[in-house]
Amino acid sequence: MREVARRVFASEFNDASHTFKESDDERAPAYQLLPTGEKANRVFFVGTLTEKEDIGEDNEYWRGRIVDPTGTFFVYAGQYQPEAASTLRDLDPPAYVAVVGKPRTYETDDGNVNVSVRPESITVVDAATRDRWVVETAERTVERVAAFEDEGNEYARMAADRYDADPDRYREVAVEALRGMDEDGDADATDTDGQAEPTP
């Protein structure tokens, strides 16, 4: 059966450096452990593509930076992700994009673990879809935090062992993301009144 695509903000996703398998079979799926206590074998996110670069040497290998209200997702697409790679090649930032993909981690020379996404698909979407994703992702995040102390929540136990961060931090991040949407709305209203944009 197909795995659910988890909804997770960039700040939590990038903290999710631990991966594991649930069986010894080498073809068994690899899971990323989310700090809010869930396993992720696939994620879905919507954000703004702010940069893209072909960092390949012999073959095309595209890196994209995709920003949500909490941080930046890094996506890498090469010859084995031809559709995603060609989308990145053709796109001009900034653009709202939706990404379905697999979490990937790699350890850097200095021992840090970087988390990125290997996209299955990247498509251009609109601001309404981005907003819907922010609301949905905040809800799913809050649900995971609320279930964190539940008896029998084995991934929460695993996360408590593996990560130092208090899961409630991710609830606060979700609240901030939602509040940011409210402010965006207000700013738009201000614009239509013909007033100057507030200086950042």
Add this chain to the structure above:
Amino acid sequence: MSELESHAAAIAEQFSDHLDITQEDVEERLETLVEEYRVPLDEARRSVESQYLDEADLERDELGSGDSELVQLGEIDEDEQWIDLRVKVADLWEPGHESIAQVGLLGDESGTMKFVAFDTSDLPELDEGTSYALSNVVTDEYEGSFSVKLNKTTTITELDEEVEVGDDAVTVEGALVDVQSGSGLIKRCPEDDCTRVLQNGRCSEHGQVDGEFDLRIKAVLDDGREVHEVIFDKETTEELTGIDLEEAKQMATDALDTTVVVEEMQGDLLGHYFEVSGPVFGRYVLVDEFERLDGPADPESALIKARSI
């Protein structure tokens, strides 16, 4: 089944472990009370139960579903009610969480409803397509939609007869995260009563045939909790993508390749949110109606939820 027969069946079920009684026995006793003595059905049920309790030398609370009432799924309109059901398992889904043993769709004459069985309840597994009497299940409400939860005290009895499932539509929503192979411009086997989709010009039943063109989209809707596979047929695919069969054939002819059609279609589908409704067939929802969810999102209810924990 009349209301009286439903009650009789439920009572027979309740005592099936304790007494050798048939539904007909129970019906007879109920009928006597209801028709001759003009006792309301609820009261009659209670009285008949008491008689059997005496005969079986049992206390009322030893009977699992003594207090819960046999209802139809369509009647469920309240949270946290203890009820009994006679249902068929219409569909089983992949549990989204380790704590869930089974999740899926139950159906009876009145329609279908989601059910959940938790791992900790240690219940026997339900089989898809099989009919059961479930006693002592509890209703649950989430954002206006109802479901039922099985629990430790639930008793599951397989029924010999098949419960008919009302032809109602389910509604699912989520982001469209995948367009599966076999989508876009496809060819079907032209043999009578065979509509199989051809693979490389071959039907798995009839071999090499001259296929007939058709349009469809097999897609996956994912809301971050569950995945649903959905199928848009020719009409809904045309409505969804704005590309009709003639245009699709022309595109394929121009490109000398049928896959250009699905490539063209999916750019506008992947990553977008949809709500679809239609009957469930196997693991698919067959889309009768759909809506693209592109209206403004409302952060308020999510904020309230986030602040309430």
